[in-house]
Amino acid sequence: METLRRIVGDRHVLTRSSELLVYENDALPGYHKRPSLVVLPGTADEVVAVVRALYAAGLQWVARGAGTGLSGGALADDVVLLGLHRLKKxxxxxxxxxxxxxxxxxxxxxxxxxxxxxxxxxxxxxxxxxxxxxxxxxxxxxxxxxxxxxxxxxxxxxxxxxxxxxxxxxxxxxxxxxxxxxxxxxxxxxxxxxxxxxxxxxxxxxxNPEGIRTMLADFSSMDDAARATSAIIAAGILPAALELMDQATIAAVEASVYAAGYPTDCAAVLLVEVDGPECGLDDDAAAIAALCRECGARDVRTARDATDRARLWQGRKKAFGAMGRVASHLAVQDAVVPRTRLAPILARIAEIGTRHGVHVCNVFHAGDGNLHPNVPYNADDPDENARVHSAMKEIMELCIAEGGTISGEHGVGFDKLPYMEKLFPGDSLDAMCRLRDAFDPLRRANPGKVVPSHACREWISAPGFGS
Amino acid sequence: MDLGAGVRVMSTVLTPSTTDELASIVRESVAAHRSLAVRGVGSWSLALARASAAATPLSMAKMSGIVEYVPGDLTLTARAGTTLVEIEAATRANGQWCPLLPWGTDDGTLGATFATATTGPFRAALGAPRDIAIGVEFVDGTGAIARGGGRVVKNVAGFDLTRLMVGSWGTLGVITEISMRLRALPAVDSTLVVQCDVEDPAVLARIDAFRRGPYVPLACECIGAAHAMTLGLGEARLLVRVGGNAAFVAESVRRLGELGTVEAHAPELWAHYRERDPYRRHFTDAYATPLAARVKRKFDPHGILNPNVLGEVTS
The missing domain is CATH 3.30.465.10 (Uridine Diphospho-n-acetylenolpyruvylglucosamine Reductase; domain 3)
Structure with missing residues (x-):
């Protein structure tokens, strides 16, 4: 620790429990792990010196940016936490x-x-x-x-x-x-x-694109919204974004300070944006509006100006935050499924939610098939906690069975570790461990994340495993 | 058998037809201290020339065929030995296309295109093999079968074995299956030849301004006089492909018209153009660094896969 203080200065080595508290979790509620200490280098040279000092001392560590991760990837369980947010040049x-x-x-x-x-x-x-x-x-x-x-x-x-x-x-x-x-x-x-x-x-x-058209289409069924998504993609138009929000998400957003003027009486809205050069942009926008209407959209409206556009986007970008008003905790998922399977999978997710008595809010990147079925809940209620986790497990297993994956953008981290063996056969996980071992033969960086360590044959057979 | 100077007896070509068969071949090769020279249809003469002469040729030609193609998902999974011609035919029937369009001919295989990370004239608009691949299955140098990625377009589950395999020239594993993104064909797809002097710096500056947008073309290639002649285009020319809706293409054509007279051509011109790779591949000693050497030892510990193609582990 004296070495670390010498490298970064006393001020940037945190050891008091009140200081460590800030670094106990990332943006995924429900997990807390306390680092043994936090070191905050301010330059690239200091980072290198810190990493070398930790290597020499035989210590494991976890790197962390802003702590906005959603998979528990930056949790440091009694190991050193290396914060990098001071390197902002x-x-x-x-x-x-x-x-x-x-x-x-x-x-x-x-x-x-x-x-x-x-x-x-x-x-x-x-x-x-x-x-x-x-x-x-x-x-x-x-x-x-x-x-x-x-x-x-x-x-x-x-x-x-x-x-x-x-x-x-x-x-x-x-x-x-x-x-x-x-x-x-x-x-x-x-x-x-x-x-x-x-x-x-x-x-x-x-x-930056020359022009942008942002549209909001509202549907009286999730199924119609999912079909419209497939129709737009199949038509050969590549929107800049194609986002879907369900009724539960709309209600949470509209009740919050992020209210975007989404219609609260519909089953789902699609937020579709096309961008590019001006010539041809209105034609693409018109084609998308027509496809949405063909698939049953009640209304399709286009943002009038930049302010209106920002407002429509605000509701989407702050949707996770808005769900925070609903309950103290939020279970966040990040599965990807084949786009053509969206409609039946969303129906199954709704059924799973009802059966477990949990409130699933869907807000996701429909164009990629990247689902975020989130559940606001109270983790301090053991019964509700158990129901939420069973529902989540069932949803993830459904997505895997449908040919999807367990993470599209949040990472595996700590949270999705249990699903890795369901997704990949043993030799694949072992190959992933070997790739990691080429970069970090002694497994000093972010221990216990991404691939379950028992899936790595060489690691198990290595002397000292488990000690 | 000595057939005299300059004659080399070609050893038998190994031709597995399943991934399990390939895995057995690799395991047997490890036991027999035999190295393997992996090939698709054998059109990468440069790689074949670099491969150690002692290595036994391993052809992936029999491991071909489309495994899964759901047009609505714009994704396709095929075995490594599938030719680009087959992919092109299957996707075109659904109004889609495979965005690879690499330098060379379309009788080459999908596996070779990804293993060599070969790009083509559409790279800037449609992506390189590393951007197009979404999943991979391979057999490593110990005979283990592994998968990375999957069949969906967005996936961060696990460490990225797909990016590791793409461009590794078969030196870390033999790719057996690839999943990739496809593109919908644009509503209007125009191949245009613009008569302008692409050797004049002032013209080049204007071409560069066009290429940088906002009307980004699918491809925009300056062709020297000698090459233009072989394509039957006369003198130095600009070869452009623009795709989008009618209004987008019309405006693109108008802007190109400011550079010179624009003639429309059949899209087949691109197939001829791609036959001549303008790049001479620069082979690096990929395994000269300690990190790369560790990667090699983890995936091909006996050094039996495509020995020498990307250099050897020295440290």
């Missing part, structure tokens, strides 16, 4: 190459703010974008509503300087088209803090 913005180099603690929305004078933005837009960091986004391969058209974090990260858990510094980059080389950059994105810490990240910036 935007190192460079190159408007010609459309690239930016940033430190890991830069807040997602601040990067877009820095790119705005050049008519550019950073495309991945998780709903927590005003708080979450680029480092955290890289670790989780974060998504967001506009990833339907623009791609997830993986598609926007070009290069990174990474300190591996043994203190070695490596440069990773997406191979150029003419280069025959491994894509270890691609393997690093989404590694949930298990492969090392990014000291800087080079990301692509995207030109």
């Amino acid at each position: 935007i190192i460079s913005v190159d408007p010609i190459a459309r690239l930016a180099v940033v430190e890991p603690g830069v807040v997602n929305a601040n990067l877009t703010k820095a790119a705005t004078p050049f008519g550019l933005h950073y495309a991945p837009d998780p709903s927590s974008q005003t708080a979450c960091t680029i480092g955290g986004n890289v670790a989780e391969n974060a998504g967001g509503p506009h990833c339907l058209k623009y791609g997830v974090t993986l598609n926007h990260v070009q290069a990174a300087t990474v300190v591996l858990p043994d203190g070695e510094i490596v440069k990773l980059a997406v191979p150029a088209d003419h280069e025959a080389a491994l894509d270890l950059m691609g393997a690093f994105v989404g590694s949930e803090g298990c492969f090392g810490v990014a000291l800087d990240v080079t990301v692509r910036l995207t030109p």
